Amino acid sequence: MDDSRDLELILRSRTPLVVVETHEEARVLELLMGLSQRMMTQLYRWSVTEGLRRLDKDMAAQRHNIEPAAVLGHIRSAKTPGLYVLLDFHPYLSEPINVRMLKDIALECEQWGATIILLSHEIELPGELARYSARFELSLPSPETLRRIINDVAREWGAQHVGKRVRADAAAVDLLVRNLAGLPLLDARRLIRNAIYLDGAITQEDIPAVMQAKYRLLEGGGALSFEYDTARFSDLGGMKHLKSWLQRRAASFSAAPPPGLEPPKGILLLGVQGCGKSLAAKSVAGTFGVPLLRLDFGTLYNKYHGETERNLREALRTAEVMSPCVLWMDEIEKGIGTDSGEGSGPSKRVLGALLTWMAERTDQVFMVATANDITALPPELVRKGRFDEIFFVDLPDAAARLTILDVHLKRRNLDPEAFDLTLLVSASEGFSGAELEQAVVSALYESYATGQPVSGDMLLHELQRTRPLSVVMAEKIEALRRWAAERTVPAD
Known part of the structure; x- marks a missing residue:
């Protein structure tokens, strides 16, 4: 341009x-x-x-x-x-x-x-x-311009460090160029200088810091937040179908797909509360190796006419500039559901703006929406084609519960081999991942209060005295399962 x-x-x-x-x-x-x-x-x-x-x-x-x-x-x-x-x-x-x-x-x-x-x-x-x-409007720097700036800053650094050259590999430079897209020239030059002057090198380890700095330049204290801690699939118990689906698409998202194949657009995760939908959203960003942005619908809404839609447009525009990235819309039914608290007007306008963006966007923004109540979502959002796939996240089975217990025990420096995990898995039938984590946390509190080390009996006691959501809300969960049986793909 x-x-x-x-x-x-x-x-x-x-x-x-x-x-x-x-x-x-x-x-x-x-x-x-x-x-x-x-x-x-x-x-x-x-x-x-x-x-x-x-x-x-x-x-x-x-x-x-x-x-x-x-x-x-x-x-x-x-x-x-x-x-x-x-x-x-x-x-x-x-x-x-x-x-x-x-x-x-x-x-x-x-x-x-x-x-x-x-x-x-x-x-x-x-x-x-x-x-x-x-x-x-000033045009944004092209990839060629960004490469030229990288070379200029590298020569500048070399002139100040006689006898040394900036260490860089082609893959890291390509990643840096790609992740600086959407920034004005002066901001791009500043971030390139920061990356090079830190250690005289351009490595893939520089990219997360560059993306965090890029987000800080863009953020306006609005409804969008940068999630610094993304998860790995090893932190997820079960969800083998979801993991396989994402891993098959990771390469086509992180690089230009072959002709005729569009990059993946997004998924909707529907399921029982506390079963790992939020952790799954974080693990998508970890798998794709891109930043994770979270849209907070509570902050999005404004009492003044038109402000809510403007807030949404600004958040989506920031996500586009941050691309490639994962945009996580947690509990989406609270923002655009048919019974959203702000009345039908703002909810409908927000839904319209979101659907338009989903249909027209060309940037590499992978959308992950999570929902607990499918009945609150408007049919326009869940019809075929809005998302690449709709996954149902059910209560974890025995194998998944074993993995979840193992993860949470290790996270708290407890040796899983010191516990009878087979017994604990059997006693936790119908428990969600969040409920299993709280059982481990409660056992730690018990240990601290009594001065005794955490034991299998403590964990078993916490499990036995807990009434899981699958019991308290059995009818609602069963209705959700029936709805999902023929309309979604099981995550596990």
């Missing part, structure tokens, strides 16, 4: 107001400097700290034009042709006098060949100015 050509087309169209939203102020000014010479027109820059200053010639700033209203009055009265760049003018667009003066300039400036360029990190034009404006 040629930024210079695209911006020149907008400027030559004599659009009165041009809006540029970016943090790369210096890059835009450099672009405009070249265009002003090519178009043989004057270039001015205004800021509230320096006033109005001509940039294409070395001229002092006009300090008397510091106030926003004063500089607009000067531009209108002087009627001097040129490009006028107003830096960080967005706070002053809430003042009626400035809006009216900008509109007056927009109505008149075609006669004397001037263009006002509003340059800031965020600009929302009032409605009365929108029709006189055009927006320009």
Whole structure:
């Protein structure tokens, strides 16, 4: 994409107001400097700290034009042709006098060949100015540009460390380029410099830190959070069908698939509470070797009309920039279910925005949605084609319970061989993974309180006095199983 050509087309169209939203102020000014010479027109820059200053010639700033209203009055009265760049003018667009003066300039400036360029990190034009404006977006650096920056920074590091060269392998460089996609040039250069200057090397171990830093640059304290700890499949008991399905698709997600084969889009995990759906979502990211982002529907909703949908769009846009990644929507029925707490209006609009994104997205964002109550989900979401597959996560069988107990005992520095796991597995029929973990935790509390080491009897006692969810909510779980029997694929 040629930024210079695209911006020149907008400027030559004599659009009165041009809006540029970016943090790369210096890059835009450099672009405009070249265009002003090519178009043989004057270039001015205004800021509230320096006033109005001509940039294409070395001229002092006009300090008397510091106030926003004063500089607009000067531009209108002087009627001097040129490009006028107003830096960080967005706070002053809430003042009626400035809006009216900008509109007056927009109505008149075609006669004397001037263009006002509003340059800031965020600009929302009032409605009365929108029709006189055009927006320009800086292109993001291409893979070739990112490789060139990597080479430049490597040479820079080598010049400072005489006799040494940056250590890098081709696979690590490819990963770095891929994971920097979507960042502005200056941010990409900063992260490349951090990766190289840390140890004079580019390795695959650098990628997680790069992705965490990338997310921090993008996050706005919204509904999306970066999950730093992803799981491994070895942490999951059972779910052999789900594991096999994901492992067959891992290669086509992490690399460009062959022609005719699209990258996997996502899965819906439906099942009994506490049976490992959240852990499975984390393990997807671990298997694919990509970051995990979690969308919190509780934070997403806003009482003001339209804000909820905007929050969702911003979260999805961040996920796209973070691609390749896994986007985890936990308990999705609470956000877009047919009986969501905010009333039908916001829920329907959020559902519509999400379905549109799911249908049109092209970035490598693998969506993992988890749900406990399928009856609360709208039929539009669960129809065939929305997800690659819908898996049902049932209560763990004996083999899975053995694995789960083994994992939780080892995690707490307890030797599984010191316990009669066969007896414990038999006594835990109908227990979920979460209930098995809590039995181990309760035994540890008992051990601490009595001063005795954790024993099999302690664990057995905790299991025997627990009423698992499969007993407390037997009817509801059985109904869920019947629904899933012919509509989903068993995870195990």
